Amino acid sequence: MTEQRGIRARFSTAPQWVAVSAAVVVVVVAAVTTALVAPGPQSGSAQAATPVVPGGQPATSASTEGQPGSSGKPPARTAKPPVVPDSIVHATEAAGPAVNITIDDGPDPVWTPKVLQVLRQHHVHATFCMIGPQAAAHPDIVRQVVAEGHRLCDHTVHHDTTMDHKPFAYQKSEIMNALQMIETASGGARVYYYRAPGGAFTPASRALAAQNGMRPLGWNVDTKDFDRPGVAAIVNTVKSEIHNGPTILFHDGGGQRAQTVAALDQTLTWLKGQGYAFSFPKVN
Numbered sequence: 310m311t312e313q314r315g316i317r318a319r320f321s322t323a324p325q326w327v328a329v330s331a332a333v334v335v336v337v338v339a340a341v342t343t344a345l346v347a348p349g350p351q352s353g354s355a356q357a358a359t360p361v362v363p364g365g366q367p368a369t370s371a372s373t374e375g376q377p378g379s380s381g382k383p384p385a386r387t388a389k390p391p392v393v394p395d396s397i398v399h400a401t402e403a404a405g406p407a408v409n410i411t412i413d414d415g416p417d418p419v420w421t422p423k424v425l426q427v428l429r430q431h432h433v434h435a436t437f438c439m440i441g442p443q444a445a446a447h448p449d450i451v452r453q454v455v456a457e458g459h460r461l462c463d464h465t466v467h468h469d470t471t472m473d474h475k476p477f478a479y480q481k482s483e484i485m486n487a488l489q490m491i492e493t494a495s496g497g498a499r500v501y502y503y504r505a506p507g508g509a510f511t512p513a514s515r516a517l518a519a520q521n522g523m524r525p526l527g528w529n530v531d532t533k534d535f536d537r538p539g540v541a542a543i544v545n546t547v548k549s550e551i552h553n554g555p556t557i558l559f560h561d562g563g564g565q566r567a568q569t570v571a572a573l574d575q576t577l578t579w580l581k582g583q584g585y586a587f588s589f590p591k592v593n
């Protein structure tokens with residue numbers, strides 16, 4: 310029976326009217342059900358231009374978070390991390406002579422694996438300050454960083470070194486969106502630190518980071534490796550400035566980082582020879 314004929318029949322006899330009404334109800338219910346169910350998994354992607362979708366629905370995506378590659382880690386944001394101090398940290402967790410190796414602006418598909426290889430050869434753990442969209446684009450590298458014992462740090466979405474002069478709402482989106490991207494890419498690993506690009510912290514952005522479990526992270530020695538001054542110059546900067554404090558800044562993103570890879574290797578050898586241990590920045 311076609312729909313036309315059904316509608317005509319509706320006016321002929323009572324039983325047919327009931328039957329057609331029931332059919333209409335079924336169709337309406339089916340349509341509503343479809344409307345409710347179908348957009349569900351896609352609603353997250355509509356909200357975000359960047360691949361933050363899986364982390365946007367942690368409450369209902371426990372099964373997807375548990376898929377291969379997540380190493381059985383809990384889904385992102387099931388438990389909010391503890392609030393940490395909002396002052397900028399430079400100190401090491403380890404007592405005694407120790408340094409914090411920090412690696413910024415990645416992950417990068419070419420250079421991060423090379424940096425990881427150097428760290429692995431020296432049995433050194435480092436802190437990786439990642440840019441959100443790059444983490445989202447290379448979740449395999451983010452997971453490798455975590456699996457090899459390194460810690461994650463939020464280095465915002467757009468690496469805007471003037472963000473401290475912009476409205477708090479903008480700073481918040483830069484920090485929180487990157488946090489979600491990094492957490493999602495990592496499969497739910499904790500992001501321990503927030504490092505403002507170029508040190509563009511504000512009291513409000515530090516407080517926001519701290520409320521979300523991320524200790525604001527500074528640095529004491531800028532190796533200037535970003536400018537590619539030569540391997541010897543990078544190593545010499547560490548040697549001459551390590552008295553400033555224990556947190557040393559290198560880069561695995563933002564360009565060709567062959568000098569960084571070679572300089573990191575030599576720097577780690579020199580630091581060990583000087584009796585330094587390798588630590589993480591203090592969180593609490």
Ligand SMILES: [Zn+2]
Binds near residue numbers: 413464468506
């Ligand atoms: Zn940076």
